[in-house]
Amino acid sequence: MMQEHNTRLLYLISSGLVILLTAVLYARVYAFEYVWDDLPLFVFNHSLRSYPEWVSAIFTPILPDTTYFRPLVLLSFVLEFAVADADSSISHLVNLAIHLVNTALVIFLAQKILKSQYSESRQAWIWPILAGGIYAFHVSLVESVAWVSGRFDLMVTMFLLLGFCASYVSKFEYRILLVTFAFLCAALSKEMAATFPVLLVLLWWLNNYSQKNILDFYRDWVQTKEKWIILSLMGCGLAYLLAKYLALDGALIHSDYATVAKLGSVGRHLALIGHTLLFYLSLLVWPFPNSGPMQPFEVQSMTQIHMLQGWGALLAVLMFIVNTLLKPNQHKLIALMLLLSLLPVLNIKVLTIGGNIGHERFLTFPLFFFALLVVSIVSAIGNINYSSLLAKKVYAGLSLGVLMVWVLVSALNVNITLPLWRNDYTLWKWMYLRYPDELKIQYSAISAAIRARDFNFSKEIITRSKKDNDGELPSILLPLSAQLSIRQYQFDEGISEMLFAIEELKKIEKKLSHTTRPTPSGTMANMYSFAYSALTEAYIGKRMFSQAEEAALRAKEFAPSYVPTQFLLSLALYGQGKSEQADIEYEKALKMSIPLAKKESQLLKAQFINQLCINQKMNVDEVCKEK
Structure with a gap:
């Protein structure tokens, strides 16, 4: 016993x-x-x-x-x-x-x-x-x-x-x-x-x-x-x-x-x-x-x-x-x-x-x-x-x-x-160093590096991919290359690249329509949403706010729940002086965001409106009064 x-x-x-x-x-x-x-x-x-x-x-x-x-x-x-x-x-x-x-x-x-x-x-x-x-x-x-x-x-x-x-x-x-x-x-x-x-x-x-x-x-x-x-x-x-x-x-x-x-x-x-x-x-x-x-x-x-x-x-x-x-x-x-x-x-x-x-x-x-x-x-x-x-x-x-x-x-x-699982950047850098020739890993590594603002690493991957493909960047990486230009404030170049990337996505969609379904769904819809959202960001950077609004609405057609698009839409509206409508869209963005992103959105909005009012070249009096 x-x-x-x-x-x-x-x-x-x-x-x-x-x-x-x-x-x-x-x-x-x-x-x-x-x-x-x-x-x-x-x-x-x-x-x-x-x-x-x-x-x-x-x-x-x-x-x-x-x-x-x-x-x-x-x-x-x-x-x-x-x-x-x-x-x-x-x-x-x-x-x-x-x-x-x-x-x-x-x-x-x-x-x-x-x-x-x-x-x-x-x-x-x-x-x-x-x-x-x-x-x-x-x-x-x-x-x-x-x-x-x-x-x-x-x-x-x-x-x-x-x-x-x-x-x-x-x-x-x-x-x-x-x-x-x-x-x-x-x-x-x-x-x-x-x-x-x-x-x-x-x-x-x-x-x-x-x-x-x-x-x-x-x-x-x-x-x-x-x-x-x-x-x-x-x-x-x-x-x-x-x-x-x-x-x-x-x-x-x-x-x-x-x-x-x-x-x-x-x-x-x-x-x-x-x-x-x-x-x-x-x-x-x-x-x-x-x-x-x-x-x-x-x-x-x-x-x-x-x-x-x-x-x-x-x-x-x-x-x-x-x-x-x-x-x-x-x-x-x-x-x-x-x-x-x-x-x-x-x-x-x-x-x-x-x-x-x-x-x-x-x-x-x-x-x-x-x-x-x-x-x-x-x-x-x-x-x-x-x-x-x-x-x-x-x-x-x-x-x-x-x-x-x-x-x-x-x-x-x-x-x-x-x-190595600490964040998206460490995860995909690890995988890229192990499998540098895998296209899907290249995509994830570039995307993670851009979010982490390691632009040099992003450029390194893009350069290698071009070299491996006879100077041509694979179509799936084109939106990321354009986003990299946009995040480095090269807005004209980024807009041109993204419009070209969207045309290439349309070609892919047309090719897939013969084997899958005639309308974009799933992965293709997400790609379009990302591309138009990044284009919105570029237009905002260029102070082309009406074009930014149009791009944001286009992005929401493909992915209505994509949070970054919702926030960028509100900025595009603020830029046009549509204060009341912008407030509504901004509150939606906050409601959709996780706590960490809410703080970042509040900071970015304050900085954006501050710059908007300092360089007041458009009809934004109503926005600046509420500042």
């Missing part, structure tokens, strides 16, 4: 220590800014911060021209912003809190699942703690925790793990309700939840029938009440699909059609799936060289060797699955669960992820099974019959030591990688 009490105490203390160390390791995220997709989602778009706009916004796909339906996570942002407005510190702390909860759930589930494998009760506490450590300190989770938009992966993982926990509730009526509710919440958080019903069946197989093949397992399992839980989950899944169908006007699934066109054949597609699987497995085992938000992969560059590698990976997985179904054991079943959890992100339906083969954040849920598998294997080493007790201790100690060193190395890499 005393030994059991001491073991339990060690387990609780160690669990708390892992969670505390994780909190300390990630504490710096409190000072981080919104980056990457956070900017169009939360900073430049006020929909989730305004009533009644948020009611429809939470049922809108998070990315243009996609079917990503994630209302529960978006609702969490609505609630957060209602309490604390859009404060990046609060957003990051919420993400960290969810990561800590997930770590605790991993430890709890590891203790439940691996309990039967412990060779000695006094060692029972160490294995779930190690599983929690592998999960908490894995460097691939930096993206989910340090990036506010990583909450989609954190929340789906939390609810799926809670669903597994609920499967251990003893009373069946509570168990079926809790498991179904957790699955519904997970599905409303991210599409990663799709494989949960099958994973739950495999968990029951693992817990109760791990030595029986699939036929024997099925005969026993179908006699239990658990089958009703699966039927409940299927009904819940159908209800989710119906809600998605209604919310998205009949759209249930999409694909990256540009990548599909590049693949060209089923064989190349299968090779891509195989390489995606190898990519994630390599990130799980040895993530250190490839950590980062961008993982570019050009499908057209796949050689015959690459295709054979992809096919070989799929064949190996298929053989493993067959072997596991016929001759299962604990390790094989956990590995099968790991593979199944990766299924939604293997590019079976090609994902819209900007030309990347995958993302680290997609491992937030599969990492649970990886941690479980590693600990299961290492703990089993101590149960092997060795020739001597010394050999047993050496092998067990060596494997445990290697695992602990790996966890330490991963934690050190988290400590090194984390600051």
Whole structure:
């Protein structure tokens, strides 16, 4: 009894220590800014911060021209912003809190699942703690925790793990309700939840029938009440699909059609799936060289060797699955669960992820099974019959030591990688230095550098891009080049460049209209909005206020919720002496802005009106009287 009490105490203390160390390791995220997709989602778009706009916004796909339906996570942002407005510190702390909860759930589930494998009760506490450590300190989770938009992966993982926990509730009526509710919440958080019903069946197989093949397992399992839980989950899944169908006007699934066109054949597609699987497995085992938000992969560059590698990976997985179904054991079943959890992100339906083969954040849920598998294997080493007790201790100690060193190395890499997510500028400068030839990374790096006013770095990227393209700047970078001129007060040059960039965008739109849709939507609309907004800024700089108003209204046609355009429109109206109308538009801009941007807007407005009244060459008497 005393030994059991001491073991339990060690387990609780160690669990708390892992969670505390994780909190300390990630504490710096409190000072981080919104980056990457956070900017169009939360900073430049006020929909989730305004009533009644948020009611429809939470049922809108998070990315243009996609079917990503994630209302529960978006609702969490609505609630957060209602309490604390859009404060990046609060957003990051919420993400960290969810990561800590997930770590605790991993430890709890590891203790439940691996309990039967412990060779000695006094060692029972160490294995779930190690599983929690592998999960908490894995460097691939930096993206989910340090990036506010990583909450989609954190929340789906939390609810799926809670669903597994609920499967251990003893009373069946509570168990079926809790498991179904957790699955519904997970599905409303991210599409990663799709494989949960099958994973739950495999968990029951693992817990109760791990030595029986699939036929024997099925005969026993179908006699239990658990089958009703699966039927409940299927009904819940159908209800989710119906809600998605209604919310998205009949759209249930999409694909990256540009990548599909590049693949060209089923064989190349299968090779891509195989390489995606190898990519994630390599990130799980040895993530250190490839950590980062961008993982570019050009499908057209796949050689015959690459295709054979992809096919070989799929064949190996298929053989493993067959072997596991016929001759299962604990390790094989956990590995099968790991593979199944990766299924939604293997590019079976090609994902819209900007030309990347995958993302680290997609491992937030599969990492649970990886941690479980590693600990299961290492703990089993101590149960092997060795020739001597010394050999047993050496092998067990060596494997445990290697695992602990790996966890330490991963934690050190988290400590090194984390600051690179501090703001959009540090993030994209890091990625550009790693992948200087990737066009989409060039775009993000230039944009971030301009906002950070590092014009030299922006020029460096633009110059390199021109050099690599025979002196021609790619069309997608033309609006940024024009914005760079505008931000350096070269307004005439900037206006000329931007008008040319808009004409080039029209050519792209016309080309796309033959393959997609005839009107600009999604990404194209955002590009137009940005271009006309920057043009507004240039016209204001030239004191061409009527043209600025016209450009701002044009920008709002494409993206009505784009906050910078709203503010620039108010300045254009002040410049024309339309004080009353300008005040209305300015108040709208303040209402749409996050707290930090409100202060900046107030300062810029004061400076603008001060300069306007000092150099009073237009009819702005009414504006200057109110100054």
